[in-house]
Amino acid sequence: MSTDDLLKPHRDAIDSIDQTILSLLNERAAHARAIGELKGSGVVYRPEREAQVLRRIQELNGGLGGLLSNEAVARLFREIMSECLAVERPLTITYLGPEGTFTQQAANKHFGHAAHTQPCATIDEAFRLVEARQADYVVAPVENSTEGAVGRTLDLLVASPLKACGEVVLRIHHHLLRKVANQEGITKVYAHAQALSQCHEWLNKNLPSHVARVAVASNARAAQLAAEDETAVAIASQAAAERFELCKLASNIEDEPNNTTRFLVLGHQTTGASGIDKTSLIVSAPNKVGTVHELLHALSENGVSMSKLESRPSKVGLWEYVFFIDVEGHVEDEHVKNALADLQERAAFLKIVGAYPKAVL
Amino acid sequence: MSTDDLLKPHRDAIDSIDQTILSLLNERAAHARAIGELKGSGVVYRPEREAQVLRRIQELNGGLGGLLSNEAVARLFREIMSECLAVERPLTITYLGPEGTFTQQAANKHFGHAAHTQPCATIDEAFRLVEARQADYVVAPVENSTEGAVGRTLDLLVASPLKACGEVVLRIHHHLLRKVANQEGITKVYAHAQALSQCHEWLNKNLPSHVARVAVASNARAAQLAAEDETAVAIASQAAAERFELCKLASNIEDEPNNTTRFLVLGHQTTGASGIDKTSLIVSAPNKVGTVHELLHALSENGVSMSKLESRPSKVGLWEYVFFIDVEGHVEDEHVKNALADLQERAAFLKIVGAYPKAVL
Incomplete structure (x- = not known):
């Protein structure tokens, strides 16, 4: 045969x-x-x-x-x-450009390629277009990003009328990139501060101690700098290696193999419960001893688990700090509802950023 | 209910x-x-x-x-x-970068998103990586591209050992882009020469005659220049508008509504007949009266129709011109085989670039 x-x-x-x-x-x-x-x-x-x-x-x-x-x-x-x-109408999704970043990957992972992704010059602009209903959703990094926008995203969440309606989790790999394909004569390594810290041990073990570690605005920027200077290396993504035509001296150099970046998807709608959900909150309170403990007690006494707590200096209002809290469960779940009512009584400011399905990996 | x-x-x-x-x-x-x-x-x-x-x-x-x-x-x-x-192994596809160009669109259209697309600094490099088997296929524009690579692609086809195994046809729309959202005070319009000619009538009708038309290396480059100079406009794609954050003053300004760009996919394999195929040839001959006519006669007398004929000054060898010819049918089809045998006798040089399925739109 x-x-x-x-x-x-x-x-x-x-x-x-x-x-x-x-x-x-x-x-x-x-x-x-x-x-x-x-x-x-x-x-x-x-x-x-x-x-x-x-x-x-x-x-x-x-x-x-x-x-x-x-x-x-x-x-x-x-x-x-x-x-x-x-078939009805393709969605438009904004994100902090340029193209080829993890955020664009996250947008495509979440919305598929029939959706239209639109890079913006700033994360503010990405929010603004959706707020003005010139685009449908914005995808923004909120945790552990090496693209330099997390802090600004959190600030925007405080003031923006947009509601979180989804999260995306991307596994992030870092690579050591250089214009030339050898390790000789390296004088500095460029990366976002997050990436430098995520690859700290690897760098200690594998690069001579005289190599300077230089924190820059984003890993994409680091790759660009390395493309212009043969004595430098950058820590950056596969996409950046391709974009700036750099050689990969070492792959997956992150110390923690399950390194991920988390993104929120925001739009105008409120999202019903899917069965496995999260709720994102922003809380602020007077700066006195025991405040945080008291706030968290409102959650635990109602049986609500917290999956994230992050504090940031407040830029507006009377409080010194705002707390970004993610809890397991949906605002419509009875125990979450009760916890939020208790929290409302104790906090000076409570904003529900949104309830949304936990990311599907 | x-x-x-x-x-x-x-x-x-x-x-x-x-x-x-x-x-x-x-x-x-x-x-x-x-x-x-x-x-x-x-x-x-x-x-x-x-x-x-x-x-x-x-x-x-x-x-x-x-x-x-x-x-x-x-x-x-x-x-x-x-x-x-x-499931077996993801393919790596090279193309002339940067990301976000029509060529990347063509690569994704042809190979889907599970394939890995790798931008290269030059079209030569994109070919070289496949020739060296560091990548699987290269996608290169061969007709009517406004990304500045067609001529170079044709030159590379003459010398490269790679074989064409597919073609991709993309419908191309041109837009008039500017940093600001109004038509006042425009002094020049940047675009690739192809795009200027493809929008010739629209420009005559819609822009004042004192606006200078400036041909640049690619439409992406035109958009970049317009992003740096508020008195300039560019003719470029949706992707370029997004990439350089330009406003769209007018959409689909191409004179011919069925404006397309054609790409060849090249790799190491020869491709069997699919039933609706094309064969790409490169032919050269001594520069004397009637040569082209004689060459084409070899095709027509065997009942082979030609879908493209393009001549270019030869850069190598003894001939003044090389001819890029596409014919309908597959090299294995009897009538194509006969035509090629006749052509071989009459031409000084005959190279079969490849036989491949006609693009699925």
Whole structure:
């Protein structure tokens, strides 16, 4: 039997599978349209529903034991939902440019490629376009980003009328990049301060101690500087290596192998409970001993777990600090509702940034 | 009945559709792996087969009359094939950077997003990486590009050992971009010479005659210049508008509404016939009266139609001109084979750049 004869049954099977998938995709789009018409609110994107669909797909996929990874099927179903949604109207998603950053990756991971991603010069501008309804959603880094925007994002969250409706978690790898493909004569290493600290041990072990560590605005900027100076290296992403045509001297040099960056998706809508949710809060209180403890007590006595607590000097108002708190659960969950009522009584300022489905990895 | 009650049957239907699609995707990946193992050559990507799959999908989709456009289903099946292929090994595709250009769009359109696209500083470098087998395929513009690389691509085709294995056709829209959102005080318009000529009539009608037309290396470069000079406008793409944060003064200003750019995909493999194919040739001949006519006669007398003829001054060898010729059909088709044999006798130099499936739009 020739190879062609052996291949034929597989190709025929694929053709028949494809035909079935095609019909199902069109049926799916018709149901998606019917749902849009029934809701009639103009809001086509439902984060809680998308999260449920993806979780279920990954759970089923695990059970199947097939060749496609959970990440691959999540990517494909994102694209399928993205195309079904774009039948009505493609979404526009703003983010802090330039293109090729982790934030753009996060936007595409969350909304698929049928959505339109629009880079902005500043994170403020990315928020403003959505606030002015010239774009649908903004994706902004809130934790552990090496693109220099986390602090500004948090400040904007305090004042912006936008509501969080989703989160995206990206696994971040750092690489040591240089214009030339050898380690000789390196005098300095450029990176965002976050990245320098995330690769601290690796740098201690692998670079001579006279190499200066220079913190810059972002890892993309570090790569750009390394592209202009052969005696420098940069810590940056794969995308930056490509963008600035640098050689990779070492890969995955982060000390912590599960290094991730977390992003919030913000828009105008409030999001219903998906079953596995988080709520982001901003709280401020008078600066006196025991304040934080008292605030947190409002959570714990109602059985609400906290997944993040971060304090920042307040830029507005009468309080010295604002606290960014993420809790497990949805504002509509009874115990979360009670905790927030208690918190409201004790805090000088409480803002619910939003409740949203926990990121599907 | 509440909206939720009305939504439920549609959501249940979508859940059941998704479950079926998921199983089918995993079955599909298993067949794709089986095919890869049977072929055992290490070459996982089969352009002729992908083209056949997409053509069939679009034909079936037209018959279904569903909501998803032929473009949407082609995008989804590209992604599905891309993920099935990446189960074995993701492909690396080089192109002339920077990111966000039409060429990157072409690479993603052709290979899907599971493939890895790698921007290069020059088109020479993009070819070189594939020649050195550090990347799998290069995507390069060959016709009507406004990114400044067509001439160089053609020169490289003469000398490169790479073979064409696919073509991509992108519909190109030009926009008039400016740093500020008004038409006052414009002194010049920057663009690639191709774009200036493609928007010639629109510019005549809509810009004052004293506005200078300045040809630059690429439309991306034009946008960059306009970003630095408020008295200038640029003709460039949506991607460039976003990249350099320019306002769109006018959309789709190209005189010819079906303005397209054509790209070749090149790698190491020869591609079998898909049923609707093209063959790209490079021919040179002594510069004497009637030479071209004689060459073309070899095609027509064998019933082979030509879809492109372009001459360029030769940079190497003894001939003054080289001719880039595309014909309908595959080198393995009998009439094409005969025509090439005749051509070989009459031409001083004949190179078959490759035979490949006609682009699926």
